[in-house]
Each structure stands twice: as structure tokens, then as C-alpha cells.
Amino acid sequence: MIDTKHTILYDSEKCIGCKLCYKACFVDVIRWDETKKQPVFRYVEDCEHCFSCQAVCPKDCITVIPDYSSERLHQTFDCYR
């Protein structure tokens, strides 16, 4: 179990269902809800903070807020040690 407080903010009101965030996420954090045509965020502790989902979203629906004190971030980026 990795202790982390990573946060991903998502504004469903602005989402147009383009699926770009889902396609951009190379880990399993962003899933796709075919019924609602919206992304679903799961296991946010596994986010690798690449910010791709935030960058590709044409409606600025997503804000990735890494927990810079987390063990997971230190595993990924030694420079934060």
C-alpha cells in the first residue's frame, strides 16, 4: 500500500467527452464510462504525474495535483528526495 494524497480535479460540467484524457493516460488511472461518455478516475495513487491528461484536455477540465511528499513520487523522481 502506497501512502499518497495525489489529487486529480475533474470538472464534468465542462467535459465534451472527447476521450483525449483517457487515451493520454499510460497507466490505469483514467478509465472510460461509455454510458456517461466521461472519464472515470481510479487508483489515483498510481498516477505518474505526467500531466498529459491535463495538457490534452481542450476544455481545461482536469487539474493534476501531485503529493510532493509522497513515497510514490520519490520512487518515480529521485530528484525530490
Ligand code: SF4
Ligand atoms: S497525470 Fe499522467 S499518469 Fe496521471 S492521470 Fe494524468 S495522464 Fe494519467
Ligand code: SF4
Ligand atoms: S480530455 Fe477533457 S473534455 Fe475530453 S473527455 Fe477528457 S476531461 Fe472531457
